[in-house]
Amino acid sequence: MSEKVLMKGNEALAEAAIAAGCRHYLGYPITPQTEVAAYMAKRMPKIGGTFLQAESEIAAINMVIGVSSAGKRAMTSSSSPGIALKSEGLSYLAGCDLPALVVNVQRGGPGLGGIQPSQSDYFLATRAGGHGDFHMIVLAPATVQEMADFAIKGFELADKYRMVTMILADGVLGQMMEPVSLDFGEIKQFDKPWAAVGTNGGRRHNIVNSLCLEPTQLEQWNIDRYKRYEQVMANEQRAEEYMTDDADVICVAYGATARVTKNAIAMARAKGIKAGLIRPITLWPFPKKIVGAAAKKAKAFVSVEMSMGQMIEDVELSIRCSRPVLLCNRSGGMIPTPEEVLAKIEEASKMGGAD
Amino acid sequence: MAKISFREDRCKGCGLCTTVCPKKIVQLSRDRINSKGYHPAECIDESACIGCFSCGTICPDCVITIEREAAK
Amino acid sequence: MANTVFQKPHALCDVPLHYCPGCTHGIIHRLVAEAIDALGIEGRTVGVASVGCSVFTYNYFECDMVQAAHGRAPAVATGLKRAEPNNIIFTYQGDGDLAAIGTAETVHSAARGENITIIFVNNAIYGMTGGQMAPTTLPGQVTQTTPYGRDPQYAGLPVKICEMLSQVDGATYLERVAVDSVAHINQAKRAIEKAFRNQVEGKGFSLVEVLSTCPTNWGKEPAAAMEWLRENMIPYYPLGVYKDKYADEKGGSK
Known part of the structure; x- marks a missing residue:
């Protein structure tokens, strides 16, 4: 058994994301997920990573799009009203087939609602993350250990299927302290030949894009994407x-x-x-x-x-x-x-x- | 001595090139139509071209290529 | 032996552009590609296309490209740059994209001093959607959504991006140029190349605002549109360098 440390759920998740190889956290403050950002702000500069406090939730998710377009593991976290603002970006991530880890530490709504724990973004996460036909993989941790483990799993699934993984937590799990093991074993990494990292003169340009004005082709893109979703449905159901x-x-x-x-x-x-x-x-x-x-x-x-x-x-x-x-x-x-x-x-x- | 050539199939006949030629030798063809259906730009007196590439500079569609005799 | 003195730059794809006849996007595309060629950075450049007429820029540059949501290009560029700091990242945005829906991303990427290059094409109208009022539409200018002319009492006044950003400490280089004449195009070429060179040298946020035409939605012949730009836009949006942090250096501002 590996050694366990006592951590808050939000912090365990952040540390696990770093263990998964994430070096880019882009976020915006909102209760009750602030510990994720604060933890990343402390840790990232010490490991050569990037913590950036964006000017808005919208900017933060678009920075995630930029990092992910470059083939790097990127994450953002927020809470319900902030996730709603990220909807546009979630749809673009799906349309561009970009992986990313998005954490929603839910609070009560609708509107500004409250800051106490809630699970009222279930529809948002599973049905309507944004406009258009798409899905996100949604993981629901119930322990601090799972907050950590699902950050690892979330990045793996996101890269494997080129999808957004959303960790749907709540204020209880975010703030709660439990002993947690941070030994995650081998971390899987994935080749990203599609990434926009510069041609280096060696290949045709890569284009990361969700626009398609040709209806037959756009339909085909959707069909192809849903074939991947079928694989996810067949392989990844967990309870x-x-x-x-x-x-x-x-x-x-x-x-x-x-x-x-x-x-x-x-x-x-x-x-x-x-x-x-x-x-x-x-x-x-x-x-x-x-x-x-x-x-x-x-x-x-x-x-x-x-x-x-x-x-x-x-x-x-x-x-x-x-x-x-x-x-x-x-x-x-x-x-x-x-x-x-x-x-x-x-x-x-x-x-x-x-x- | 300059040589001016037009990639005629790319020309949209906007005529901007004709407004900047100091020698007034670039104009839209009156009798020819390109594959896009436009009257393409052409040079009516290549011997007068000084190779200033003003026409190429203002062309939005990279239609024009200019060559100049290299200095000995 | 003949030397080619003017031709399509390598960084511009050899494909027909979809723009209307006389649209100056094509000129500005070429200037961007010429800057990329001049600096020898095509292999490590990533462009960010925005939403509007220029959305298809991703098909027009030989470098890698990312297509961003409306107004979000500077945020996407921030992510690309932070992920690969040695890459050269530019955005290509119109006035609706940059100065309306993307104002926050524009101002804050400048405030952070992101080491990126922004090409801001201002033609005072929304082109792609069919000619509606832009944040930069001039007072009195007729558009589809200001059919009686933009009334400042009712629809407000234009946003002057270079002037506004010149008050943002984080910005490095801001210049407004135009593409209505050969002389102005040559100046625009110098400004765009400088905006890229700044990034190569790690100098920070550079934005070049390019006054441009929209013959179709202005309802003018291409040459008449150039004249309209000259007579109406340049007086309202004066050309020149609005900020140059390194102006005193050799190779700084003209």
């Missing part, structure tokens, strides 16, 4: 299953709410209710195979969220609405209590039935 083997009621929860839900499951089991948890680790691609398979045995589902009900749609789609799905939710920065989750589990246990 943690917790006490699902015999479960009648399956909770689905990611990130901080998954931690609360595990407590509620223990309470339910003590009352004789067979409850379990599926914790999606990839929100896009959503672990449809795992959730879908669970519907063969479980009688009912509970989607536990810090939003007005967003992920619940993916749960219903994954099981083709074959079982009742209840929503257990808080919003505005409120976190569901184990008692609230337990109450929904109890309600769900009285519903549905075997086929």
